[in-house]
Amino acid sequence: MKGIWIAFATVIAAGIVVGGTVSYALMTRDEEVKSIRLATTTSTYDSGLLDYILPVFEDEHNCDVDVIAVGSGQAIELGKNGDVDVLLVHSPAAEKDFVATGYGESRTLVMYNNFVIVGPSEDPLVTENAKNASDAFQRIYDNGTVGMAKFVSRADNSGTHSKELTIWSTLGYSKTQVAAFSSSWYIQSGQGMGAVLDMCEELDAYTLSDDATYYQRMDENIIPHLNMTYSGDSALFNQYSVIPVNSTMHKHVNHTLALAFKEWLVSEAGQDLIASYEKYGHQLFFPNATPQTVSVASSVTSEMMEVDRSVTRVSSPRAIFPWMDVLPFHPVR
Amino acid sequence: MVSTGNELLDVTLLSLYVSGMATILGSAIGIPLGALIGLKEFGGKGAVKTLTYTLYGFPPVLSGLVVYYMFSRAGPLGDLGILFTPTAMIIAETFLVIPLVTGITITSVVEVDRSIKDTVKALGASPSQSIITVMREAWVGLVMACMIGFGRVIAEVGAAYLVGGNIDGETRVLTTAIMLETRMGHFEWAMSLGIVLLSVALMVFLFLRLLQEREML
Amino acid sequence: MKTAIALEDVSKKYNGVVALKGASFAVSKGEVFGIVGPSGAGKSTILRIMDLLEAPTKGRLLIDGQYVAQTDARAETVRRNIGMVLQKPVVLNRSVANNLGYSLMIRGWDEHRIAEVVDAELKRLGLHGRRRTNARNLSGGEMQRLCFARATVHAPSMLLLDEFAANLDPANVSLLENQVQEYMREDGNRTVVIVTHNMFQAKRMCTRIALIWDGEIVEIADRKKFFENPEDARTAAFVSGESVY
Numbered sequence: 001m002k003g004i005w006i007a008f009a010t011v012i013a014a015g016i017v018v019g020g021t022v023s024y025a026l027m028t029r030d031e032e033v034k035s036i037r038l039a040t041t042t043s044t045y046d047s048g049l050l051d052y053i054l055p056v057f058e059d060e061h062n063c064d065v066d067v068i069a070v071g072s073g074q075a076i077e078l079g080k081n082g083d084v085d086v087l088l089v090h091s092p093a094a095e096k097d098f099v100a101t102g103y104g105e106s107r108t109l110v111m112y113n114n115f116v117i118v119g120p121s122e123d124p125l126v127t128e129n130a131k132n133a134s135d136a137f138q139r140i141y142d143n144g145t146v147g148m149a150k151f152v153s154r155a156d157n158s159g160t161h162s163k164e165l166t167i168w169s170t171l172g173y174s175k176t177q178v179a180a181f182s183s184s185w186y187i188q189s190g191q192g193m194g195a196v197l198d199m200c201e202e203l204d205a206y207t208l209s210d211d212a213t214y215y216q217r218m219d220e221n222i223i224p225h226l227n228m229t230y231s232g233d234s235a236l237f238n239q240y241s242v243i244p245v246n247s248t249m250h251k252h253v254n255h256t257l258a259l260a261f262k263e264w265l266v267s268e269a270g271q272d273l274i275a276s277y278e279k280y281g282h283q284l285f286f287p288n289a290t291p292q293t294v295s296v297a298s299s300v301t302s303e304m305m306e307v308d309r310s311v312t313r314v315s316s317p318r319a320i321f322p323w324m325d326v327l328p329f330h331p332v333r
Numbered sequence: 334m335v336s337t338g339n340e341l342l343d344v345t346l347l348s349l350y351v352s353g354m355a356t357i358l359g360s361a362i363g364i365p366l367g368a369l370i371g372l373k374e375f376g377g378k379g380a381v382k383t384l385t386y387t388l389y390g391f392p393p394v395l396s397g398l399v400v401y402y403m404f405s406r407a408g409p410l411g412d413l414g415i416l417f418t419p420t421a422m423i424i425a426e427t428f429l430v431i432p433l434v435t436g437i438t439i440t441s442v443v444e445v446d447r448s449i450k451d452t453v454k455a456l457g458a459s460p461s462q463s464i465i466t467v468m469r470e471a472w473v474g475l476v477m478a479c480m481i482g483f484g485r486v487i488a489e490v491g492a493a494y495l496v497g498g499n500i501d502g503e504t505r506v507l508t509t510a511i512m513l514e515t516r517m518g519h520f521e522w523a524m525s526l527g528i529v530l531l532s533v534a535l536m537v538f539l540f541l542r543l544l545q546e547r548e549m550l
Numbered sequence: 551m552k553t554a555i556a557l558e559d560v561s562k563k564y565n566g567v568v569a570l571k572g573a574s575f576a577v578s579k580g581e582v583f584g585i586v587g588p589s590g591a592g593k594s595t596i597l598r599i600m601d602l603l604e605a606p607t608k609g610r611l612l613i614d615g616q617y618v619a620q621t622d623a624r625a626e627t628v629r630r631n632i633g634m635v636l637q638k639p640v641v642l643n644r645s646v647a648n649n650l651g652y653s654l655m656i657r658g659w660d661e662h663r664i665a666e667v668v669d670a671e672l673k674r675l676g677l678h679g680r681r682r683t684n685a686r687n688l689s690g691g692e693m694q695r696l697c698f699a700r701a702t703v704h705a706p707s708m709l710l711l712d713e714f715a716a717n718l719d720p721a722n723v724s725l726l727e728n729q730v731q732e733y734m735r736e737d738g739n740r741t742v743v744i745v746t747h748n749m750f751q752a753k754r755m756c757t758r759i760a761l762i763w764d765g766e767i768v769e770i771a772d773r774k775k776f777f778e779n780p781e782d783a784r785t786a787a788f789v790s791g792e793s794v795y
Contacts, residue, residue, distance in 0.1 A: 037417065037498075046517045068417065068498035069513075082406035083416050194516050220518045250406055252414070452640040455601055456700065457630035458656045466652075470643055 035064035036257045039084040045069035047212040047284055053273045057264050073157040082250030086258040087243045090159035095241055104243040110265050111274050111287045112237045115163055117230035118214055119206035125149055133233040134170045140206050144185035150205035152196050155188035164208045197223050215280035348506040352487040354423045359430025360479050367438025388432030397492030400425040417498040425492040430482035441474025442467055476545035487534050554579045554708055554741035560609030562595050569595045570765045582742045584756030592765040593745040597710050601634050633701035637713035639693035641685035646677055649685045653704045671699055691722030698729050708741045761785045
């Protein structure tokens with residue numbers, strides 16, 4: 001009797017081990033088919049954009065793109081350590097630093113989406129009528145400090161968080177000063193975008209959100225008491241860039257495929273595909289890799305005019321002529 | 334990754350594989366370690382026990398971070414290239430299982446009555462035979478140790494996300510899938526995945542209970 | 551007669567508290583030696599030292615003509631030739647048959663021989679019908695009889711009994727005492743040491759008896775002398791107060 005049981009347990013254990021080993025072996029063989037690892041922010045993945053565009057690239061190049069969707073900060077850290085081949089992120093300052101320190105090969109603009117200010121649907125502060133994003137923030141600050149409003153911050157070093165800090169800086173508040181705002185109205189959540197919106201719903205608070213997450217939360221009827229209370233300022237555009245990890249720093253990265261991925265994203269086919277993605281009845285991402293698409297977006301923003309001077313790879317024409325991104329035509333492609 | 338063509342099944346099987354392997358490895362290390370600590374007399378035993386119990390509270394994300402730094406390309410074992418694979422997840426989860434299994438094993442073997450230990454010795458058992466007999470007397474506790482270890486890792490998300498990366502079809506397990514669906518606002522789908530996870534856990538626990546309940550005759 | 555076991559000036563302290571001081575006596579082969587005394591007098595300590603479960607703080611132990619200490623490599627072999635039964639029956643969490651067979655299993659007997667011996671022994675004990683039952687489900691008396699059989703099934707040459715029949719009903723007490731008698735009958739070179747506080751039992755079974763008082767052996771005498779003509783006043787008092795027990 002004892003023997004049977006021990007045999008049974010052994011078979012189960014052995015089954016798990018052998019099954020696991022076999023599956024792992026098969027997986028490794030799988031990886032011999034070309035694949036790259038893309039570290040990206042949760043917004044591109046969770047919105048469904050990548051699931052929409054990546055199959056096209058994977059088919060064309062007969063490869064796998066393994067997506068690791070994390071915060072911008074973590075994505076850049078993964079790149080620094082050489083654990084991924086290419087980044088698609090939206091944290092301009094950190095990106096420039098990433099390229100300047102040699103970890104990233106080059107930074108190429110791909111697309112932007114919009115940040116919006118979200119608040120209680122009755123909008124007691126009428127941020128709706130704000131002159132610009134800074135003005136809206138000023139109203140939230142003024143009311144917040146006297147206990148009339150609340151603001152939930154991501155406070156997680158994400159791209160959204162750094163955008164928020166940029167706006168506070170236009171009002172003269174440094175990062176340290178913002179972090180020292182009274183917790184009675186300025187809530188530093190350390191949470192993802194969706195969770196922050198859920199918090200605002202519960203607290204009748206304002207926040208800065210990317211529009212995709214906001215639309216999605218609205219669509220699922222999770223945040224019925226919230227509204228988009230301010231949008232449209234070009235300061236609220238959220239620029240995404242693609243950065244292949246520097247292969248001179250990390251020899252093992254799949255540089256060829258990473259480069260192909262970058263070229264494809266900024267190609268006409270890639271850009272058109274991004275523009276055609278709609279969700280919740282809205283276009284969520286606006287391609288702006290080339291001057292042509294900039295004109296499609298019909299407004300030239302400071303972010304879009306931003307010149308990438310940190311490019312190090314000499315073989316790319318873009319590296320030699322970094323300003324050509326903003327030309328109304330593309331001399332070399 | 335073996336694909337069954339059914340995404341949910343793939344994710345569930347990977348969860349089982351990662352948690353199962355971590356439990357087996359963690360128990361293979363933790364049970365002998367716990368028996369050693371529990372049955373041997375040595376200086377600083379109290380401190381070792383306290384340390385073991387303290388590690389019950391070892392945060393999963395921290396375990397993930399340690400394993401990340403170990404296997405990151407920039408880390409000492411980066412050349413193995415196992416980051417963002419189930420293997421890395423198993424290693425991180427194993428670290429979480431070891432203290433639990435060790436601690437519960439210590440308690441279980443210590444709680445075997447002194448009179449049993451004396452009797453076994455008086456009947457003429459050698460030290461190693463004594464240990465095996467005491468372990469068998471502690472059987473219920475040892476299986477319990479495996480259960481709790483498995484329970485911790487099947488429900489764990491921090492380490493799994495950090496070193497696994499939640500890659501679709503490669504390293505996505507039930508918990509990271511639940512986290513993703515929650516983040517995407519698909520609360521109902523996330524709840525359904527939670528029910529799948531609990532059902533899987535139920536099956537494993539039923540098997541372990543059966544193993545525990547039976548009298549070792 | 552040949553000496554089976556001898557204590558030479560054996561003392562034991564537990565954390566500075568004296569449990570046994572300077573005990574010296576010898577037990578010969580063929581003897582049923584009784585150790586009596588009030589509880590806490592150090593009876594069990596003597597037995598644990600004799601079974602090498604405990605090392606004496608001072609003094610030496612002679613078994614079968616050789617000095618032996620708990621830490622000796624030989625200790626395990628020596629202990630394997632001694633059977634011990636405690637007051638509380640201690641069974642392992644396994645079947646009646648496997649409890650009985652345990653003594654043989656750890657001595658490396660092969661499975662078929664174990665099964666044969668266990669079968670025969672269980673029939674003798676009247677427990678054959680319950681051989682597959684978990685031993686924990688036996689009654690107290692059955693359990694103790696099983697423990698006794700387990701301690702003697704490998705035919706050790708010495709048996710140490712620590713209040714082995716206390717708290718049992720008269721029927722089981724007499725069954726167990728018969729088992730002791732049978733054990734002695736089988737081989738004239740065997741030795742039994744019984745620790746008890748039951749004067750009737752000592753009178754019934756022992757050939758020689760020692761009284762231990764406060765960790766000290768106050769008198770050792772043959773049964774007749776011990777009960778009828780003790781030298782020490784404490785022995786006289788203990789023997790006359792036997793109705794208490």
